[in-house]
Every structure is written in structure tokens, then in C-alpha cells.
Amino acid sequence: MIIPSPVLDELTAAMPQIRCQMYFKSSLTALSHAMEDQVLAGDDQPIVIASFQRERFYRQEAHRYVRIAERTDQVYVLAAPEADFTDNSEYYETVAFEPGDGLCAEWHLIVLGKNYASCLLCKEKMGGPTPTLHVDQSRRFEGLWTFDREIVFKSAEIMMQRIMRYRPELTEKIIQGMARFPHADVINTINRVDPEPFAERLVTYLQAGQYKLSKAYRSISLKERRERLVNVITSAVRQSLDPEAVLQVAAQEIGQTLKADRCLIYRCKDSDKQVTLAHEFLDQRHGQKAPRKTTAKSTAKRAKASSAPPALESLVGKRWDLYHNPVFQTAAQTLEPVYLEDTQTAEPFNQNTACQSLIGTYQIGAWLMVPMVHQDHLVGMLELHFCTPQPDFVTNHDLELVEAVASQVGIALIQAEAYANLEDLNQQLEALDRTRSNLIAITGHELRTPLTTIQVCIESLATDPDMSLDLRQVMLNSAMTDAERMRKLIQDFLTLSRLEGGRIEWRFEPMPLWECVELALSSIRSRYKEDLPQIKVDLPEDLPFVHADGEWLVESISRLLDNACKFTPSAGEIRIQAKADRDTNMMEVIVIDTGRGIEPHLLETIFERFYQEEGALRRSTGGTGLGLAICRQIITNWGGQIWGKSAGKDQGSEFHFTIPMIVERPETPKTTASKKKPKSGNPSRKRK
Structure with a gap:
């Protein structure tokens, strides 16, 4: 059975003096709970009629009506069924009306007793979106909430008549219930209402509404901050696709947004022991200071003694220890953020000597380390340093923001590196x-x-x-002659192929550099019978031994000398020099000529395979263009470097390469004990 007419319309037609008000859903919830609390707190055994629009709204309050049914046997609950709501009389009377009934748009609660009476009759203002499972607290209703016993009695009469039409078998029970409260007695009885539950409920719901509103604003603010940071980082990626630029922009934006004293971002792997820091945000409120070794306690005392922010040291260009840093190791192993809200009390990090050294030296009061992960692999780390402890940092949702941004930075970094690759x-x-x-x-x-x-x-x-x-x-x-020329070309092809394919078996041994230079000079003099430029050897007397494969070292020096002889006139000069770098344990060998020189923009290109400055078909000197490519392969296989220098055409050129050396010179073998190093400038002198 469907009754389309609203109960509120029948009431206002019967009592024209009624003036309806506007209510929001949250207000109706508060008033309904207060009315139910009055029933639960009293002993009046009233008639209670509740209409819940939909079964899902009823299910939220079903437990309360079981308790109310323990107070009185006159409880009637109405709702449109959605699952298992049916006409039933187990605990109280449930009345199921059709989904198209007028009650589907109404909210009613009527309590009629001898000493206490109140009613809440409202009709939803339709026209907005259809209600969904998520109840919107701002849904609007038109109706009345009153303690007027005459209005309550009339409302109860209308609702009871409807219930008898829905469930005729309840007619006798309804008549008996209404007979308890004659109309004249109801009107003449003083309504004893306690306003405290209503005030408490309304205040509670008002505070809850304000809290939800505040939470929503915080969520919107967090989303706005996150989207702004991501947009800034994405813009940086689109503008340059340079990983270094992306990291610098991310460090600046994250540090400023989260008001950190220092923000570091660096690329790393979980196996790295150290990194060189290049991207840092340093709060401008802190003046920079020179490095100074301090303890964490002394740092805290100085911070308390001065009202100005303490001076912070910039870490750009410094080597940042990762291997002995337990905070980094924990984040790298778990791939989860590590947050120390107070570095002095965070266990077990405050027991680690290396960790405390970093904390004291760089004045870290709170420390957040967030790994940047791509496909379960560590690609970088984001660090935030605060000079003072930050116990409320996580509760402000900043940790969630940092994690989201770190994830985006990691993706942007991979994309930028992919583009660079x-x-x-x-x-x-x-x-x-x-x-x-x-x-x-x-x-x-x-x-x-x-x-x-x-x-x-x-x-x-x-x-x-x-x-x-x-x-x-x-x-x-x-x-x-031409057969030999072809043989050399084919030999160079094979040599380069073996070097690039890693098919060379190196035989490293300690040896004096001057001996390799002399062998290379002998090879050059045997090839150039005449018109050879003057070659001077200028090697220090105390030069350490090199650690290399002698045969291939002679090959490299010979090729560099061969190039120098080809492009240097007979009146020119070629010099061979060397110097030792004991800090890196590398020796630098230099071949300098006064020949035609090289344009500066070609200094890297000349090391490519088959490159010839004059062109393959119009050159005045022979060769395959593989000599420098072979030299680079030999030197880089030993962990060294090779490069060229020249001021330009007709300005001469220099070729430098580095090879490992032995700081402690080994004992000279007996077979070479009688050999002496030739004097500088006379490499062709015969040894005795």
C-alpha cells in the first residue's frame, strides 16, 4: 500500500497555526538522540513512533530501539525496506512501507507520555541530488520540533492511523495504547522536559560538524600543497629534463613548504657508502657558519641561550657518510620513512657514535629520511633536518605529504634519467x-x-x-710497402676489436716509466729514418714505478709519439713529461708537440674510431684513425683517463693520460741492476 500524502501536510491542514522551520540533517540527528535519551532516562512508558525513510538509516539506530522497547511496549518503527526490513513484532513493531510512499521523503519521531511529550516532524526539501549511501550532513528538511502536547497528540493520531492502514492487525494494540493518553488529559498535563540533553546533543553535533569541517579544510589544504609541489616538480621536468635541475627544484620547494631548516636530496643506491651532496635547501633565517665540531648537548644549550636561529652549515660539496649512518641504513633496508622527532631520545640511534656525531655537528634536532623508490629499488633519498625537536610533525600530515612528493620525485628522476639516457x-x-x-x-x-x-x-x-x-x-x-700498410690497417682493426670486447689478458707488473718511454722511442726511430722532430724526455729522477702491462704501455706511448711526429715538422719539438699524484696514486704522462694543433671543439671527437682531422680522402698523412681510440681503450681499462689539449690551429697540442703507480718502489731485479736511467734530454744514449 502506498500513501503519497505527507504526514506534515495533514498536520498543518488540521492545525493551521503551525509554522514550519528549516533544519539540517545533523540538527535532526541531535534532536532525535536527545528525545530518545529522555525516554531511556524516564519511567513514563510512552508511545514512541519513528519513521526512518530508508532501512539503512534505521540500521544505525536499531540497537537504541531495542533498549527503548525495554521501557515501553508501544514502540513503532517505520522504514522502506532495502534488505531484510519487514513487518515484524519481535522486539517492537516494525512497519515496512513501499519505496514510493510519501514517508520516504519524511523524518518523524514522536514521543507521547503522561509527563513528557515531544515530536519531530520534517519533510526533506527535494530537488538536490538523490541521497546515496554516504549521508550528506547538509541535507535540508522543512518541519517542526515541539513540546506542545496538543501538536504531539495530533501527530501521534495521524501516524497511528497510517500504521493501522499499513498493518491492520495492529489496530487493537494501537487503540489500547492511545487510550492510555486521553486527549483532555494530554492537553491539561504539564510537560516536564529536561532541556540539558538537547543542549548537550546540539553542542556535541555542532562541535563534531566544526571538527569535520576543519578536517575537510586540512585535507583540502594538504591536497593543494601536494598538488602544488608535484606541479612545480613536473614543470621542472618538462622544462629541462635534467635530473640535477629536478633535484634542486624539489629540495627548494619541499624545504620551503615544510618549513625545514635544511632539506637534502641526493641520488643513491642501498650499496653506496658515500655520496657528494649537491642539492640543498637551507632556511634563510639561519646564517651559514664555518664547519665546527660540536656535541649535541652543546648545540642544544646554545640554541636555548640565543633567541635567534642558530647558524647552520651548508653541506653542498661535502661527502655524506651513508655506510656508518644507521638512519640511512634503516630507511634503505626497509624502503620506509624513518622519523626521529627528537634525535636525543630516539633509540637506538642516540646510542650510535657516528649518528650522534652528525647530529651534533650539523645541529639536527629532528630528522626525517624518506627513500625515493622505483620498482622496489632505492634510487635516492630525501632528508629533512630541523634544529629543534618536532613532536607534532607527523600529526600535521606532513609525513604523508613528504612521502607522496618523494614518490613523485623518484618517478620524475627516473623519467629524467631515461630521457638523458x-x-x-x-x-x-x-x-x-x-x-x-x-x-x-x-x-x-x-x-x-x-x-x-x-x-x-x-x-x-x-x-x-x-x-x-x-x-x-x-x-x-x-x-x-703497400702490403705492410694493409697489414697495419687490419692489425689495428683486430686490436681495437679485442680491446672493446675485453679479450685482452693483462699482465700487470711494476716497472719504471723511463724504460717504456725508451722502448717507444726506439720503435719510432726505426719507423722514421729521417725528418724526425727533436724529441726531449723530461722525467723526474724520483719518479715512482707504474703498475701496468709493459707491452701495452709501450704501445700507447708509441702511438702518441707517432701522431706527434706525423703532425710536427722536422724543425719542431716533441717533449715527454710525467708527474706523480700521491693523493690518488696515479701518474700523469704528457706528450707535447709544436705541430699544427687541434681545434678545441674537436678535442673529444679525435678519440672516436676512424676519425681523421683532414678527412679520409684528402689527408696528407697516413693512418687509419684508430690510434687514439686504441689508446683510450688501453688507458681506461687500467682505470686511468686520457685527454687532449690545444689552443687551436698551429698552436701545438698536448696529450695527457694517467695510469696507476706504486708509491713504494720495488726492489730492482738482478737482471736489470746494471741498467741506469738515461739522462734527461738524451734518451738515445746506450745503456751499459
């Missing part, structure tokens, strides 16, 4: 393309030319039996 790959592809072009030109020239010469010589010898002996010898010499 793509750029490197493109450069490598361009280099390979140049190599391919040069290889075609080199093979076309370096192989075709000597083959042509050899073929002409052989054909001449075969077709001219009357050729003179002198001319025959000239033909043979030309063919042998």
Missing part, C-alpha cells in the same frame, strides 16, 4: 653513424689504394719479362 643513446647512434661513414671511406681508400698499387706492380712484373733488375726491385718494394 635516450640523449646519450642518440649521441652514440650518431657516433656509430659517423663511424660507419668513416669506415666506408677508410676501407675505400686505405684498402683500395694499396691493392691497386700491388696489382699494378704484380701485373707489370708478370707482363714485362724484359724489365730491368732495378725497376723490378722498385716494383717489389712498392708492393711490399
Whole structure:
């Protein structure tokens, strides 16, 4: 059965003097609970009629009506069924009306007793969105809330008539219940109402509403801060795609937003022992200071003694210890944030000597370390330092914000690095393309030319039996020379291939550098019979031994000298120098010439395979363009570096390379005990 007319309309038609008010859902909830509390606190055995619109609203209050039913047998609960709500008389009378009934848009609670009577009759103001399972506290209702016993009695009559139409079998029970409260007695009885429950409920719901509103504002503020930070970082990625720029922007924005005294961001892996810090935010309120070793207690005393913020030391450029840092190790192993709200009381970190040293030196009162993770692998770390303890930091949702931003920074970092790797790959592809072009030109020239010469010589010898002996010898010499040229080209191809493929078996041993230089000079003099530039060797007397493969070291020096001789006129000069760096245990060898020089923008390109400054087909000197590429492969395989320097054309050039050295010079073997280092400037002097 469906009764479309609202109860409120029937009441106002019967009692025109009623003036309806506007109520919000939260207010109705407070008033309803206060009315129910009055029943539970009294012994009046009243009639209680409640209409809940939907079964889901009733389920939230079902336990209260079981308790109310213990006070009186006249309890009637109405609702539109959604699951298992049906007409029932187990604890109290439940009345199920159709979903299209007028009661689906109403909220009613009527309590009629001998000493106490109140009613709440409201109709929802429709027109907004259809209510969902999430009840909106701002839903509006029109109706009345009153203690007027005559209005309460009339409201009870209307609702009882409806219940009898829904459930006719309850007619006798309803008549008996209404007979307890004759109309004349109801009107003449003084209503004894305690206002305290209503005031308490209304205040409680008002405070709860304010709390929820405040929580919503905090959530919106947090979301706005998070989105702003992510947008700034995303903008930095889109503008440059430079990982270093991304990290610097992230450090500045996170440090400023969270009002940290210091913010550090650095790339790292869980196996790293140290990192060099390059990205830092330092609060401008703190003046920078020079490094000074302090204790955590003395730092705290100075901070309390001065009202101004303590001076903080910048960590940019410093080596940051990770291996002995238990805070980092914990975050790296668990991949979860580690937060020390008070570094002096945080156990077990406050017992670690290395940790306390960092805390005292850099005035860290509170310490947050958040790992940046990509696919379960550590890619970086975000650190926030506060000069004073921050016990309320986590409760302000800042930790959640930092975690979200750290995640975004990690993703942005991977994307930026992927783009950078793509750029490197493109450069490598361009280099390979140049190599391919040069290889075609080199093979076309370096192989075709000597083959042509050899073929002409052989054909001449075969077709001219009357050729003179002198001319025959000239033909043979030309063919042998070009055959040797082809052999060197093929040998260079094979050598570079073995070096790049890691198929060289190195034989490292300690040896004097001057001995390798002398062997290289002997090789050069045997190749250049005449027009050789003056070569000077300027090596210190106390030069330590190098730790290298002697054969390949001689090969590297020979190739550098060969290049210098090719591009230096006979009137020029070539010098060989060396110096030891005992801090790095590396020796730097330098080959300097006064030749034609190299344009500065080509100083890196010349180390590429098959590169020739003049071009493969119009050069005035021979060679394959593989010499410097072979030298770089040899030196870098030993952990050294090789580079060139030149002021430009006709300004000469320098080639530097570094190799490991032995600080403590080993004893000279007996077989070389009689050998002495040649004097500087006279490397060709024979040894006794």
C-alpha cells in the first residue's frame, strides 16, 4: 500500500497555526538522540513512533530501539525496506512501507507520555541530488520540533492511523495504547522536559560538524600543497629534463613548504657508502657558519641561550657518510620513512657514535629520511633536518605529504634519467653513424689504394719479362710497402676489436716509466729514418714505478709519439713529461708537440674510431684513425683517463693520460741492476 500524502501536510491542514522551520540533517540527528535519551532516562512508558525513510538509516539506530522497547511496549518503527526490513513484532513493531510512499521523503519521531511529550516532524526539501549511501550532513528538511502536547497528540493520531492502514492487525494494540493518553488529559498535563540533553546533543553535533569541517579544510589544504609541489616538480621536468635541475627544484620547494631548516636530496643506491651532496635547501633565517665540531648537548644549550636561529652549515660539496649512518641504513633496508622527532631520545640511534656525531655537528634536532623508490629499488633519498625537536610533525600530515612528493620525485628522476639516457643513446647512434661513414671511406681508400698499387706492380712484373733488375726491385718494394700498410690497417682493426670486447689478458707488473718511454722511442726511430722532430724526455729522477702491462704501455706511448711526429715538422719539438699524484696514486704522462694543433671543439671527437682531422680522402698523412681510440681503450681499462689539449690551429697540442703507480718502489731485479736511467734530454744514449 502506498500513501503519497505527507504526514506534515495533514498536520498543518488540521492545525493551521503551525509554522514550519528549516533544519539540517545533523540538527535532526541531535534532536532525535536527545528525545530518545529522555525516554531511556524516564519511567513514563510512552508511545514512541519513528519513521526512518530508508532501512539503512534505521540500521544505525536499531540497537537504541531495542533498549527503548525495554521501557515501553508501544514502540513503532517505520522504514522502506532495502534488505531484510519487514513487518515484524519481535522486539517492537516494525512497519515496512513501499519505496514510493510519501514517508520516504519524511523524518518523524514522536514521543507521547503522561509527563513528557515531544515530536519531530520534517519533510526533506527535494530537488538536490538523490541521497546515496554516504549521508550528506547538509541535507535540508522543512518541519517542526515541539513540546506542545496538543501538536504531539495530533501527530501521534495521524501516524497511528497510517500504521493501522499499513498493518491492520495492529489496530487493537494501537487503540489500547492511545487510550492510555486521553486527549483532555494530554492537553491539561504539564510537560516536564529536561532541556540539558538537547543542549548537550546540539553542542556535541555542532562541535563534531566544526571538527569535520576543519578536517575537510586540512585535507583540502594538504591536497593543494601536494598538488602544488608535484606541479612545480613536473614543470621542472618538462622544462629541462635534467635530473640535477629536478633535484634542486624539489629540495627548494619541499624545504620551503615544510618549513625545514635544511632539506637534502641526493641520488643513491642501498650499496653506496658515500655520496657528494649537491642539492640543498637551507632556511634563510639561519646564517651559514664555518664547519665546527660540536656535541649535541652543546648545540642544544646554545640554541636555548640565543633567541635567534642558530647558524647552520651548508653541506653542498661535502661527502655524506651513508655506510656508518644507521638512519640511512634503516630507511634503505626497509624502503620506509624513518622519523626521529627528537634525535636525543630516539633509540637506538642516540646510542650510535657516528649518528650522534652528525647530529651534533650539523645541529639536527629532528630528522626525517624518506627513500625515493622505483620498482622496489632505492634510487635516492630525501632528508629533512630541523634544529629543534618536532613532536607534532607527523600529526600535521606532513609525513604523508613528504612521502607522496618523494614518490613523485623518484618517478620524475627516473623519467629524467631515461630521457638523458635516450640523449646519450642518440649521441652514440650518431657516433656509430659517423663511424660507419668513416669506415666506408677508410676501407675505400686505405684498402683500395694499396691493392691497386700491388696489382699494378704484380701485373707489370708478370707482363714485362724484359724489365730491368732495378725497376723490378722498385716494383717489389712498392708492393711490399703497400702490403705492410694493409697489414697495419687490419692489425689495428683486430686490436681495437679485442680491446672493446675485453679479450685482452693483462699482465700487470711494476716497472719504471723511463724504460717504456725508451722502448717507444726506439720503435719510432726505426719507423722514421729521417725528418724526425727533436724529441726531449723530461722525467723526474724520483719518479715512482707504474703498475701496468709493459707491452701495452709501450704501445700507447708509441702511438702518441707517432701522431706527434706525423703532425710536427722536422724543425719542431716533441717533449715527454710525467708527474706523480700521491693523493690518488696515479701518474700523469704528457706528450707535447709544436705541430699544427687541434681545434678545441674537436678535442673529444679525435678519440672516436676512424676519425681523421683532414678527412679520409684528402689527408696528407697516413693512418687509419684508430690510434687514439686504441689508446683510450688501453688507458681506461687500467682505470686511468686520457685527454687532449690545444689552443687551436698551429698552436701545438698536448696529450695527457694517467695510469696507476706504486708509491713504494720495488726492489730492482738482478737482471736489470746494471741498467741506469738515461739522462734527461738524451734518451738515445746506450745503456751499459
